[in-house]
Amino acid sequence: MTDEPLNATVSQRAVLFGYDDRILVVRRASDGGWELPGGRLDADESTVEGLRREVREETGLDVAIRRPIYTTSWRNDRGNGRYGVYYYCLAEGDGVTLSDEHTDYDWLTPSAAAERLSETQGSAVTRATELRE
Amino acid sequence: MTDEHLQATISQKAALFGPDGDVLLLRRASSGRWDVPGGRLLASEDVVTGLRREVREETGLDVDVEEPIYTDTWRTKEGDGRYAVVFRCTTDSRAVELSDEHRDWQWTDPERAVDDVLSPSELRTAIERAARRRAVVR
Structure with a gap:
């Protein structure tokens, strides 16, 4: 084998359904782009703990994590390995409190959310909508 | 942020269903334990390419990768981070050709598989969930 195993940090994000089947999107303070809530897993936390922590930090919401629905791997601009995992989640409550990482939020229909997000995150929304039980 | 980010290699595994709905289990040459096919993603690969390569190397089978079913993370005894994802996969062939990594297989x-063969609880949960999805996926 000529190739090395990927060594990556793992970004976990929530396709978070709330009232009226709408999905939560948040706007980054850094560049104004829209994204799904979530972030990188810390060392020594479980997958579920990590995602719940990130969503709570960014939105104040508690979530029920149902299942993973989409994964992707890439390298960032500095060549560091990244692995992304998207989960289908349900919001427990709808009172959003943002952290200073984000400046705005919106609850959108799946098709409107897919349009506003990056291509990868939009694909995750589409998959979540298809795989919903 | 008080904690540091996990730095991990990514283990991708297949809950692989054959044409009649049976699931494929492989017996490791090293430990003698039953497992499912899969292995570590390489730096140059995308998710689906990596999993298809690993399953082909270990079983000779071409598979369709459908959807992630289960995720888990841990540290090895040496302290290295691991992140694992089990995907639901299907194949229309039952003709397995093993590599040196395994000494036996069963459909x-x-x-x-869940009740009598697999011991790690994570794998049992993953197979159970993957089997339940079977009727639902297009």
């Missing part, structure tokens, strides 16, 4: 009913 078996998912319920039997």
